[in-house]
Amino acid sequence: MNRINPLYIGVTLIVLISFISYKLNVVTDEYNEAKIEYKKTLALANELKSLENVYGDKKRIKKSLEKILNHSSLRGSEINKDFTKSTLKIDSKSINIKALNFLMGKLLNGTYQIRSMKIKKLSDLRVSLELEIKW
Numbered sequence: 001m002n003r004i005n006p007l008y009i010g011v012t013l014i015v016l017i018s019f020i021s022y023k024l025n026v027v028t029d030e031y032n033e034a035k036i037e038y039k040k041t042l043a044l045a046n047e048l049k050s051l052e053n054v055y056g057d058k059k060r061i062k063k064s065l066e067k068i069l070n071h072s073s074l075r076g077s078e079i080n081k082d083f084t085k086s087t088l089k090i091d092s093k094s095i096n097i098k099a100l101n102f103l104m105g106k107l108l109n110g111t112y113q114i115r116s117m118k119i120k121k122l123s124d125l126r127v128s129l130e131l132e133i134k135w
Contacts, residue, residue, distance in 0.1 A: 054111045061112065061135045062088075068106045074099050079129075087115065090131040097125050107133070 055061075065088055068074075069081055077099045082089040095103075100119070107114065118130040 055113065055135075058135045064110065065112070065133065068103070068110075071102070071106075073102045086134060088133045088135075090129065090133070092129045094122060094126045095129050097127065100127055100129065103129075107131075 062083070069079065069090070077095045078092055079095065080091045082091070113134045115132040115134045116130070117132075120128045122128055
């Protein structure tokens with residue numbers, strides 16, 4: 001009577017295999033979810049890297065702003081520019097509309113972080129401008 005019934009061994013094996021199968025399915029689901037999250041994170045990292053390449057190059061931004069501000073169409077305007085360590089402040093008491101259109105076209109179509117902008121109409125052909133760009 002000290003023998004183990006083979007039926008008990010069979011039932012124990014079936015329960016054990018069922019439990020292992022269930023755990024394997026749970027781990028597989030977790031792995032698939034982690035894989036999907038990894039792909040999303042990788043895409044976000046690539047996007048952030050490309051944004052850093054566009055907005056993070058301070059020397060390129062400063063050089064392009066100097067090039068824009070030294071353009072021949074802005075030479076007749078009374079533009080005061082103040083370069084600091086991380087910002088550029090542009091101030092003009094009276095600027096021509098054509099020069100303003102050129103400047104805004106270049107700045108708004110470029111990759112610049114405009115912190116503040118204030119444009120006030122003085123007459124039909126003249127405006128005052130205050131602009132701050134951060135890099």
